[in-house]
Amino acid sequence: MMGPRREAQAALFYEFSLEDHIPQDHLLRSIDRFVDLSCIRAHLADFYSHTGRPSIDPELLIRMLLVGYCFGIRSERRLCEEAHLNLAYRWFCRLDLNDRIPDHSTFSKNRHGRFRDSELLRHLFETTVARCIAEGLVSGQRMAVDASLIEADANRQFSASKEEWDINRIDVAAAPRAVREYLDTLDEAAFGADSEVQPKFTSFSNPASQWTATRKGPAFFSYSDNYLIDTDHGVVVDVEATRSIRQAEVGSTKTMLNRVKDKFDLDPERLIADTAYGSGPMLDWLVKRKIAPHIPVIDKAGRTDGTWSRADFEWDADNNQYICPEGEALKQFRRNYSDPNRGPTGKGVAKYQALKHTCQACPSKMKCSPNADARKITREEHEDARDVARAIRKTKQYKVSSKLRLKVEMLFAHLKRILGLGRLRLRGPCGANDEFLPAATAQNIRKLAKIFPAPQQPRKA
Template identity: 80%
Template sequence: MLGPKQEAQGALFYEFSIDDHVPHDHLLRSIDRFVDLSDIRQHLSVFYSHTGRPSIDPELLIRMLLVGYCLGIRSERRLCEEVHLNLAYRWFCRLDLSDSVPDHSTFSKNRHGRFRDSDLLRHLFETTVARCIADGLVSGQRFAADASLIEADANKQNSTPKEDWDISKIDPADAPRAVREYLDVLDDAAFGAASEVDPKFTSHSDPSSQWTAARKGPAFFAYSTNYLIDTDHAVIVDVEATRSIRQAEVGSVCTMLDRVKDKFDLDPERIIADTAYGSGPMLGWLVDHDIAPISP
């Protein structure tokens, strides 16, 4: 028998549990078991005013950012739309059906403000690594190191060749944020001081990025994310961003090894890396620190 036509009707009361509608094998359920954000409010407390209107819960913003990172949602505007519509995302972010989602501009203000000034993302990363160590997933005996290229949001049309680039003409007071950050890292071994060689092109919108053809194709502006990995369970124990040049990438390994030693008392017996990491000053540094290099 033909059923009746379905028409949406309002109701005074609903009994609805978001948890019942999130599959048990959903990726976010697996992640949620290991996410501990209990101390971020204390970590950020000095970056909030004691007067004025209540702010958006920083744990909500971090959970939304995790959704974006894990599900490949790069646009903050789209992320807010997806969290508003998707029940699994709402469940992970601890939002009920009637709870509103923050405006996308809130992410930019916090990511470039409180989160960056407080080094919150580094704090969360190290908290996760500490949990992996406590659960026996990291032995700290055998490490691997490598770098990945991350394309910068910059293009050649908005750049200057090295023969026309004059940093002395930049006024920090009138410069945009990305340019001010570039000026701040001119003496940093991972950026300005990594090499005396001027890049072929310098981006106006993101001068810290490096013009590179490392992928053996058309050149582009990029950064390098350098990883230090414990090989027992492929756990990333540290990460360092640099310009996409070999000197900066190799130097970042020393930085990461020193940092995990100070932070977690991890002192590897050997480190695995490709040919570029096994020659010159890097090789001597490893020998001085009693770390056996395994490199072609």
């Protein structure tokens, strides 16, 4: 028999507990165990007025932001709607059923003000990294670095070519916030000071973004999200936003390594990266810091005509000379100069040459220098560090490092596909950092929650 129709009737009193309605295996229960925001009020104390109407609890705003980044809710307007409807979100944000959700505009107001002034988002990220270190997920011995392009909030139709772009015509007083941030970062290495190359197009609304393209893909405006991770469990130990140019990405590596050294006393034994980080100055900087560069060397000394390249010659550091496969020496100087100005300078490129009569009588001349009277070899300023990297590449540890480097690629894939950070919503260098930092914080918290899930409690009968 069909039962009677049920109609919703409003009750005067309800006996309801959020705690009983959140599943024991819900991700937010595990995440909540590793979210410690007790220090936020002290960190923001100097940025609030002592008089006036009480403001919204900053801990509530941060908890809502963490929910948004952990579950890929990109819109703050939609985040407020989801927090209003979802019981688990209310439980995590310490909201009762009758508590009102803050307006979405509150996030922008605080972000552009006290959050940026106090660097709260970086403080929150570093707090999470410290928790990962305390839980034993970070040893600091092996680290990997890489960058990924994140599409900027900019349109090709609202941009100018490098011939049309004139920075002197910008009215600073009337310019948008993103443009003013761009002008403030012109002298920073992370946003183009390390490179003299002018971008093909510059966005009017987001000029700090870089017009670039991925491999075999269309060009677009983007920022680079730079990650420095510990390879033990793939924990992000530092993050930096830069312009999408190689010089800026490589420069950010030095910034991040110095920062984790000062903040957490982490000094890795090896750094793992791809070929983009294999320049001579970068390798030399790592070797001087006693960090083993597990990085492919950028080397253009190879030959395509089948003749011997520089790699076929043995370097004799004690005598400052190269030894060819036939056992002959290629020297930079063959006499002692009494005038120090005529001797070697130790800077730039050094040239080494064999004797002409030796090369002419050599049986392997056609394999070595068929079109020259004598063989010449150049040696760059940082060639010693490059030799260190070449020697490391022949070891078994390097093969292990090549596999470990995939962990940072997996983090970027998770960032874009699961957390939905394929395109930025905020503009300018500060906007990029304001999105990259909470996203990395969410990844670390999810990592903690996955490795140390919340203990399961039996359900009440």
